Amino acid sequence: MIIKPMIRNNICINSHPIGCESGVKRQIARVKKLFLNKQKPEHTPTLALIIGCSTGYGLASRIAAAFGYGAVTIGLSLEKPASETKPGTPGFYNNRAFDTQAAEAGLVSFTMNRDAFARETKTRAIQSVRESAAKAGIPPRLDLVIYSLASPVRTDPATGVMYKSAIKPIGAPYSGKTVDMMTGKLFTASVESATEEETAATVKVMGGEDWELWMDALENEDMLSPSARTVAYTYIGPELSWAIYKNGTIGMAKQDLERACTAINRRFREKNGADTKKRAFVSVNKALVTRASVVIPIIPFYVSCLFKVMKDKGLHEDCIGQIVRLYQERLYTPEAAADPDKTPVDEAGRIRIDDLEMRDDVQAETLALMDTITEENVWSKSDIVGFKHDFLEAHGFDVEGVDYDVDAPLMI
Secondary structure: OOOOOOEEOOEEOOOOHHHHHHHHHHHHHHHHHHHOOOOOOOOOOOEEEEEOOOOHHHHHHHHHHHHHHOOEEEEEEOOOOOOOOOOOOHHHHHHHHHHHHHHHOOOOEEEEEOOOOOHHHHHHHHHHHHHHHHHHOOOOOEEEEEEOOOOOEEEOOOOOOEEEOOOOOOOOOEEEEEEOOOOOOEEEEEEOOOOHHHHHHHHHHHOOHHHHHHHHHHHHOOOEEEEEEEEEEEOOOOHHHOOOOOOOHHHHHHHHHHHHHHHHHHHHHHHHOOOOOOEEEEEEOOOOOOOOHHHOOOHHHHHHHHHHHHHHOOOOOOHHHHHHHHHHHHHOOHHHHHOHHHOOOOOOOOEEOOOOOOOHHHHHHHHHHHHHOOOOOHHHHOOHHHHHHHHHHOOOOOOOOOOOOOOOOOOO
16 A cells, blocks of 8 residues: 555644654664663663553653663553554554564563553553563563553543543633644644643543552562662643643643652552662653644644754754663663662652753743744744654654655555
């Protein structure tokens, strides 16, 4: 099948199998290069569970753990498989490509295509951790658990009620300038304020409750190593985005994620003693192009200008760059690997790998650039080209070396 990107309102509704496979291979090659000749501390992950493993930061976390540290990885995501007539989701192809590359490299991996929120998934995941560890000849104790889910809906396993998230402001409507990445057209996007029910539902879907349930399940089954680390990802961003992000429904969910982090650490201490080396962290990551970010007002415009500034300064990082730095310069420095209290964190206890984005000079120049952008100069003065490329690449399109004019097998 000849597959071209199908984009509706900044949403891509298909993917390219060969492009996704090539993208995974390129990410693996980058990780190998970034870890080349790097001294590895004694306590690095040998067994990792990545909840939300198929795209973006979750996929990068899995690739870096496996191809950087040689870890056995169990990945979990819910993706739509390909059929005889339609491509699968990008994550479906990414997972297949990862498992193929891991096997060729002699690495043990196992990928589950299941609803992470369901109780039976947690039971099955624990079984898969044990089986994968046995296959690799290592103890069935997880050193690293990454929580990187990005689901729009969640069914509460205790009540059976389905909740849907809503990315909206709280208290008042929001209007902000944004850009159509396909045409370069600038326009003002408006979003009505959320109801209390929408805010509560968003916290249910995107907050920290499920992360807590995962860690309780793993701890209760003695599946965590004595020095296990678990990390969930969040974003804060500049003040100009706070009305729709930090102070909106998604921000409330991210606040609940931080609440959950504190609760998980408290339970670690209660069960393992005050001197336990098990630790939960929230990592604040850099703004990047995701399938969701392109439809949030202001974000495409801000990110297009941010990328321009950061690339000009030699500071830009993609998902792989961010996660490699998270591992090498935060979680697994020689000091932090041996003692989690030596992990570099901010005053709120959060890991900050958005530090380059939030530098005063980067923010000042980004905001100044945004004030100068018009439809006449948006293609030359911002990095909308890079934004568009990253968006297409996340779906397997615009990948260097891939011929999009030849038939692509839907099942690879």
